[in-house]
Amino acid sequence: MRALTWQATMKVxxxxxxxxxxxxxxxVVIRxxxxxxxxxxxxxxxxxxPFLSKGDVLGHEPMGVVEQVGSEVRNLAVGDRIVVPFVIACGSCFMCQRGLTxxxxxxxxxxxxxxxxxxxxxxxxxxxxxxxxERLRVPLADFNAIKVGSELPDERYLFLSDILPTAWQGVQYAELPEGGVLGVIGLGPVGQFAARIGRYLGHRVIAVDPVAERREMAERHGIETLDLTDDVLDRLRELTDGRGPDSIVDAVGMEAHGNPGAAFAQFAAGLLPDPLAKKAAKTVGVDRMAALLLALDAVRRGGTVSLSGVYVGAADPMPFVTMFDKGITLxxxxxxxxxxxxxxLPIVEDPADPLGVEDLVTHTVPLDEAARMxxxxxxxxxxxxxxxxxx
Known part of the structure; x- marks a missing residue:
């Protein structure tokens, strides 16, 4: 079959x-x-x-049709249409029973x-x-496959694999008070959905992103937006009675704009021989933290910062004096x-499409164009x- 594979740093x-x-x-195996x-x-x-091998198949946001079924699978049959969550879990252990899949x-x-x-x-x-x-093996399929209907397009269901629940969890973790203001740092796919979910749940949402097209998309869904300018912290406070948003979702993570030193360190570590690069990442690795630092500065005292963006640094410096003084929950x-x-699932199947899941995709291309994209x-x-x- 054809598949997108990792070859080297910056090469797939x-x-x-x-x-x-x-x-x-x-x-089960799906097409x-x-x-x-x-x-x-x-x-x-x-x-x-450093943690990949040449030829590893990438990707964790798939859906498709069941083609083969293992002998102990009870809830799925050949021909079923499913979405595959990126997390592989059993559904029955101590952690899964507590929702921590x-x-x-x-x-x-x-x-x-x-x-x-x-x-x-x-x-x-x-x-x-x-x-x-073109195909994917789905382990523990009875728990890890979401069976969906056949009437709606893939784009209505596909994002249940990762970014829509990731955004939902990010907003839930933000623990907004009734009538509270949600700040969102970053309007990539997760940030777009986090902002829309905030509006769907009845909150005012102010989002920050340096890319005009991303701000324009968010504005179509009732989101107030700000460019990532030097005075963005002051502007966030001005829009919230001088206090800052009640809660902030950081939907950017370790590849934030700024932090050129950390950016160089990340890239340079990736060029080291794998044993050295792995040791560096696990002991002295740092992230680009501009988005997180902005969130911690901007959130109001006593507020909550929720991290949906991925961080992997083992030696990230944290401004604990500010976090402690402000009484921030992280x-x-x-x-x-x-x-x-x-x-x-009922929200994405709502004919009104209240989260605008069909207004997110900007590029649909054949698999063979994956490297370019x-x-x-x-x-x-x-x-x-x-x-x-x-x-």
Missing amino acids: AVDEVPDPVIEQPTD VTSTAICGSDLHLYDVLG TQCETTQNRESGTGASLYGYTELYGSVPGGQA RMGQCNVQSWIDTL YDVFKKKEDGCIKVVLKP
Whole structure:
């Protein structure tokens, strides 16, 4: 089959790879009909290369049609249309029973000291082949496949795989008071949805992003927006009675604009021999923290900062004097996708499309164009906000 594979730092390619097969009786194999490029994939493109091997299949936002079914699968049949959450979990362990599927004790990667296995996301998370491919093996399928209807287009359901529940969890973790103001830093795909979810839940939302096309998209959904200017902190406070938003979602993460020193360190570490690069990442690695620092500065005293953007630095300096003085609550973590599906599925199937899930994709291209679109998405060229690949 054809699949998008990692080749080296800043280099991916679509290659022929072996077809997936049923390996465990609880597996299914699907024909992928749509799969997206996530902002988290860009971390693999230029930062996390030391934890990848040449030929690894990337991607963790797929959906498709079941083609093969393991002998112990009870809830799925050939021909079913499913969405695949990026988290692989068992549904029955101590953590899963508490809704913490990203901490699943069945698929947890104890050797690397990380949580549940993820599709297409490095040896740190199981080296599981990803979904930017023509076919995908889905382990523990009865719990890890979301069966959906056949009437609506893929784009209505696809984002249940990651970014929509990630944004929903980010807003839930923000713990907004009734009538509170939500700030959103970054209007990439997760930020777009976080802002819309804030509005859907009845809040005023103010979002910050340096890219005009992203601000324009958010404004179509009733979001107030600000450019990332030198005085953005002052402007956020001016718009909120001098206090700052009640809660802020950081939807950017470690690749924030600014922090040129950290940016160089990230890139340089990726060019080291893998054993040295891995040690550096696990001991002295730092993130670009401009978005997080802005959120901590801008949130009102006693407020909450919720991190949906990914951070991986082991030695990130944190402004604890400010955080302690302001009484800030900080919440974070990979999204426990399966825990939010029952809430989100009826919303995406609402004919009114209240979260505008069909107003996010800017580029739909064949799988063979995936390598080019990684570069376009990385550079934010051609108004690129969200890419969907069609295998």
